[in-house]
Amino acid sequence: MPNPPRLRAAALTATALVLSSVLAGCGDDSQEDEDLSAQELSWKDCPAPSAAEGGGNPPSPLPDGDKWQCATMKAPLDWAKPKGDTIELALIRAKSSGAESDRIGSLLFNFGGPGGSGVTTLPAFGEDYAKLRTRYDLVSFDPRGVGRSAPVECENNLELDAYFQQDATPDDAAERADFLVNTKEFNGACETNSEKILPHLRTTDAARDMDLMRQVLGDAKLHYFGISYGTELGGVYAHLFPRNVGRAVFDAVVDPTQTSEQGSLGQAKGFQRALDNYAEDCASKAEDCPVGNSAQDVKNRIAKLLKDLDSKPIPGIYPRDLTQSAATNGIAQALYSQDFWEYLTEGLDQAYDGNGQILMALSDSMNGRNQDGQYSNISAANVAINCADDKPRYSTDYIQRKLPEFRAASPLFGDFLAWGMAGCTDWAVAGAADHPDVSAPGSAPILVVGNTGDPATPYEGTKKMVDALGEGVGVELTYRGQGHGAYDSKNKCVQDAVNGYLLDGKVPETGLVCS
Structure with a gap:
């Protein structure tokens, strides 16, 4: 590449x-009088993925027959001018399969990249998160610049x-x-x-988008599952909004110090x-x-x-x-x-x-x-x-x-x-920093899961993320395995720990090792 x-x-x-074969853009409407946090999402049957999302067919129904639903959310083009021009961000959800009385809220996913479409990826792996769906609406999105969200x-x-x-x-x-x-x-x-x-694609911009999503989805706290680059995005969110962090899991962890x-x-x-x-x-x-x-x-x-x-x-x-x-x-x-x-x-x-x-x-x-x-x-x-x-x-x-x-x-x-x-080389926009700031004093515990055989986000970054989040925030879990990420390995020890935290609020003992 x-x-x-x-x-x-x-x-x-x-x-x-x-x-197996071998074998929306920016809007120019001023939002001077509109409170974007008060907007109501119009959830509808999902369309076929756009070309920028990779094309293909609309997502198939969930195993229980429920359909995936899609919506768009307005966000400021420039977070320094929150009442200025807006962009539309594409969202997807599967409503909770459990009783309303058991529902915790929405669980927001980012699957990494940066550049990956959450609108197409969440349905592709939806069955893997069936247990989490018993108490959450599963929600993902195309981050700004990606897929149907003002794509580059x-x-x-x-x-x-x-x-x-x-x-x-x-x-x-x-x-x-x-x-x-x-x-x-x-x-x-x-x-x-x-x-x-291009000037508005920093991870800090996407993190602010996520806090707006939290408000529009009606959640007091952001419950979050970040994978790969999604761990960096989650860390930046925790730094900007530590008091808004709910139950969060980082899997396949980016080293934020590099x-x-x-x-x-x-x-x-x-x-x-x-x-x-x-x-x-x-x-x-x-x-x-x-x-x-x-x-x-x-x-x-x-x-x-x-x-x-x-x-x-x-x-x-x-x-x-x-x-x-x-x-x-x-x-x-x-x-x-x-x-x-x-x-x-x-x-x-x-x-x-x-x-x-x-x-x-x-x-x-x-x-x-x-x-x-x-x-x-x-x-x-x-x-x-x-x-x-x-x-x-x-x-x-x-x-x-x-x-x-x-x-x-x-x-x-x-x-x-x-x-x-x-x-x-010769990129049109200056880069923001040498590395992201993820320090998050005051945040709720964040479960940080590293895989010893991970090629793309090497295991050594797990401890670096835990340390950078700050004392009492990062909770380290090690999976002795292969491949990128741990939860999708189907390892029972890993899944029990993650599910226990997200579903029941049970924080594992830091330093847990699964193999």
């Missing part, structure tokens, strides 16, 4: 759909196909020049097509650790591991494949070829979930025979491309939100000096993630 500063996963269900628009589908085919790990001066030109062209397209929204460079280096280590775990697992299966005879052999063969693809791509999904960048991106996507390790094995085996379809399907899912060649705006929003948040800007000379450190962290992903730091 050449441009975004940090790797992030598209919804895993989208990956499965792609693999950059390049068109054909331009994105070419953009994601570029060499994201340039080896010489000519390749570096091309890489920088492509980055500037992408970023320039974002400014041309989305100039009005600069974007440190975050990228941490991801290099995290993805390498996940690759090591995959290679060990595959090699332990003997004849069932067609991509290597030992863990080191698996990694050596992957490294050779990527080196060969750098000079000679192989056929991917017609008419595109599988390039080194696409293959690296696809391997990273497969490492987000242990359930996809079998697809990675198949994809590598296929690629060694000169067929890059599966690895390209995985890469397409990471980039938000569907089977029809249409891209969601997840990559555009990811860049725009990261660049609005992150103050540092890194030159190609600086990145070159850092390459040895990144390669030491990960021979496979180091170059890829180092060059990703160029993503905010």
